[in-house]
Amino acid sequence: MASIRAQAIILIILTSLLVVPALAGIKYLDGSPDLTAYIAGTNEYTAGSDIQIAVVIENNGMSLDKQVASNIIDRDDPPTTAKFVTVTMTAGDAPLVIESDPQMIGDLASQTRKTVTIHAKVNQDAPADTYALPLNISYTRFDSVDQFDTDSFRYYYVQDNITVTVPLVIKPEVIPEVISVTSGHLVAGADGYLNLTIKNTGSLDGSKATVKITRNDNSPVTPVDSSVFVGDFPAGSTRSCQYKVTVADTAQNKSYPVDVAVVYQNKEGDVVTSRTETVGVNVGNKVDFVILSPPAQMSPGSKKTIQVEYKNIGNSTIKSAQARISAVDPFTSTSDVAYLGDLAPGQSAVASFQISVASDATIKEYGLDSEIRYRDALDTTYISDPMKVSIDVKDLTGFAGIISHPVYLSILIAVIIGIIYTALHFIKKKR
Incomplete structure (x- = not known):
């Protein structure tokens, strides 16, 4: 009985060896890599933007026929494997610059994929359209093998290249271009108006558009009124906008940056903010004055009408200027305010003040505070920094x-x- 049972077990084992050969190898009779590419995520970008294009490289190669036998030794690489894959993207006819070098992604077996990121810069004036970006994929694949004996083989590989294209969309948008900037009499330490003419150089007709200006980093030019609603803003049209700005008194006689952008509604009804354009705004020196006249000569107990000449050394015209002198002991004054009128940059005017000196005044040179009250181009009233009017008191x-x-x-x-x-x-x- 035991002998019959042992014979049955041996028969089962032999039968199984006939159905599935022990340590059988696989020989692929056909197949090669089949590489495709597509962009992962969005493929829509805007003109002038720095972009990162995530490209997926996929190997769909398949072997339909293969041979399995115990006397076959597995090959090192199936014919469907793409080895040493290198990906190179070019711009083709697309208005952009590819900034990435060719990238190696290693081996790509059948039914696997890898992602490569390509850096690019879209041209500022890129027209809205769909473009095909050429993608060159070079790789090595298994070709054939020579078997010299049971355990000696020589493999042969060949180099292949394919070029596929991936679609990239440059979206239509509103692109602001400032074609003129005027700032009138914009000077340090004062408010003023900034006038801009903006053109929509994009390919999209924006609706419900608002042109906004913002301070650029630490620029001394700060908007007081930052938004102007312009409504519909068709492609190729221009709009004129005026903004009130204030300039820090530390500003110098030069150009300072201001950022300009358009907030609008696109065709889908979404509220979109355009790219920012930075423009220069000319700012003049702070309104300032100097006294040109020499020290007035007086003696203790005397009374005299002194003449003081003031000069406008700023970059803008002032209006209705009045000079004032502050008489302090040992001086008194019966007329301490004098009208100067309008003063253009570099222009001067003379003020007359009646001054008396106490009879017990010390013999020395005195400095009396003086200031100028004036109005600027916006009819805003300002008072200058104090100046010193010199009076030399001595015995005559x-x-x-x-x-x-x-x-x-x-x-x-x-x-x-x-x-x-x-x-x-x-x-x-x-x-």
Whole structure:
């Protein structure tokens, strides 16, 4: 009985060996790599943008016929495997620049895929359209094998190249281009108006558009009114916008940046913000003045009308300027305000002030504070930084000292009157 059972087990084992050969090898009778490519995610981009194109390389190669036998040794590489795959993208007719070098992605077996990222820059003026980007894929594949004996083989590989295309879409959009910038009398430390003319150089007709300006980093030019609604903004059309801005008093006589963008509604009804264009705004020096006149000469106890010449050394015209002097001890003034009128850049005007000096004033040079009140081009009133009006108080000698001193002048007048009276009396008596 045991013998019969053992014989049955041996028979089953032998039968199974006939159905599935032990350690059988596979020989592929056909097949080769079949590579395709497509862009993962969105393939829509805007003009002027830096983009990263995620391209998926897929191997769909299949072997339909194969041979399985115990005397076959497995090949190192199936004929469907693409080895040492290198991917190179070119721009073709698309308005962009490919910035990535050829990229190696290694081996790609059948029914597998790998993703490669291509960096590119879309031209600023790229027309909206769908473009085909050529993608060259070079690889090595198994070709044939020579068997010299049971355990000695020589494999042969060949180099292949294919070119496929992937579609890339440049979306229509509103592209703002500032074609003129005027800032009038925009100067440091003051408010002013900025006038822009903007053209839509894109291919999309924007609707419900608003042109916005924003401060650029640490620029001293800051918008007070930052948005102007322009409504429909068709491709190729222009719009004029005016903005009120303020300029920091630290600004110098040069051009400063301001950022411009358009917020609009596209055809799908989505609210979109355009790319930002940076433009330069000319700013003049802060309105400032200098005193050109030399120090006024006075003596203790004297009274005098002094002349002070002021010059506008800023970059803009001021209107209705008034000069004021602050008289402090030992000075007094009966007229401390003088009208100068309008002053263009580089123009000067003279103000007259009546000043008295106390009789006990110390002999030295004094500086009296003076300032100018004026209006700018926007009719906004400003007051200048204080300036010093120099008055040199000293004792005057000779005739000048006599006539400048009230007591001495009174005595002199009395003496002159006495002389005249004596002379008249003498003449009358002689007659």
